[in-house]
Amino acid sequence: MMRSTVKVEAGLQRLAERIRGRRTTNLFLKQKVSRKLIREAIELARWAPNHHLTEPWHFHVLGPQAIAHSIELIRDNAAKKKDAAFGEFKAQAAGAIPGWLVVTCRKSDDEICQREDYASCCCAIQNLMLYLSEAGVASKWTTGAITLDERLFSILGSSSADNFVVGLIWYGYPKVLPTQTRKDLAQIMSELP
Ligand SMILES: Cc1cc2nc3c(=O)[nH]c(=O)nc-3n(C[C@H](O)[C@H](O)[C@H](O)COP(=O)(O)O)c2cc1C
Numbered sequence: 001m002m003r004s005t006v007k008v009e010a011g012l013q014r015l016a017e018r019i020r021g022r023r024t025t026n027l028f029l030k031q032k033v034s035r036k037l038i039r040e041a042i043e044l045a046r047w048a049p050n051h052h053l054t055e056p057w058h059f060h061v062l063g064p065q066a067i068a069h070s071i072e073l074i075r076d077n078a079a080k081k082k083d084a085a086f087g088e089f090k091a092q093a094a095g096a097i098p099g100w101l102v103v104t105c106r107k108s109d110d111e112i113c114q115r116e117d118y119a120s121c122c123c124a125i126q127n128l129m130l131y132l133s134e135a136g137v138a139s140k141w142t143t144g145a146i147t148l149d150e151r152l153f154s155i156l157g158s159s160s161a162d163n164f165v166v167g168l169i170w171y172g173y174p175k176v177l178p179t180q181t182r183k184d185l186a187q188i189m190s191e192l193p
Contacts, residue, residue: 022133023180026097026140028172033099033137035061038171041131048123054106057124058116058163060156062100069155070146070168071095077145092165099137099171102147102156104163121166128169139173141167 003011042059050056062070071094079087105121108114129139146152147165 011013018134023177024140025174027137027175028098034070037135042130045124045128046120048120048127050120051116056106057121058104060102064172065154067100073146073149096171101169103166105166107162137171139171141169147151
């Protein structure tokens with residue numbers, strides 16, 4: 001049955017607002033996000049387009065122990081990059097993040113398949129972030145040094161021989177949401193005859 005034009009337009013507007021309104025932040029309230037909501041977001045994430053239905057993703061939801069170990073990795077990487085004080089600063093900042101989720105992608109020997117699988121994982125992360133955003137939960141997709149650190153895989157109980165990290169997603173109820181801009185459509189779009 002066809003939906004009424006008014007309902008379609010209201011739905012489109014709502015969807016557009018959600019896509020436009022999702023913002024990256026890492027300034028979160030202490031309040032925890034329920035595991036139920038995170039499971040729902042992951043359930044939706046996997047409906048991303050995915051060539052050959054390889055389902056290359058894995059969603060690692062970190063608990064307190066895994067978070068504590070990850071913070072130590074962040075401290076160590078930052079200290080090595082600069083000094084101990086910077087390590088402490090980064091560890092303190094990471095310690096204020098309430099929700100941690102790592103998304104990995106299965107490696108493929110086939111270059112095209114690998115590209116497509118990575119693309120699918122990125123789509124899945126967007127699904128997840130949009131769903132969380134609709135629930136009032138903000139997030140930040142990070143690809144900092146920890147995501148390239150071999151030691152993260154032992155925290156995840158995963159193998160870097162078979163997987164790579166697509167992103168560490170920090171999430172929580174936001175203290176504030178920044179504003180963002182994008183280029184004009186005319187700068188990024190061509191319409192061909
Ligand atoms: C693949 C990817 C990696 C990112 N890595 C980082 C990161 O390491 N550090 C960071 O501050 N933001 C990171 N971001 C978030 C972007 O900085 C953010 O999306 C951008 O500033 C636009 O803001 P918006 O998400 O609110 O539109 C990443 C985003 C993507 C898609």
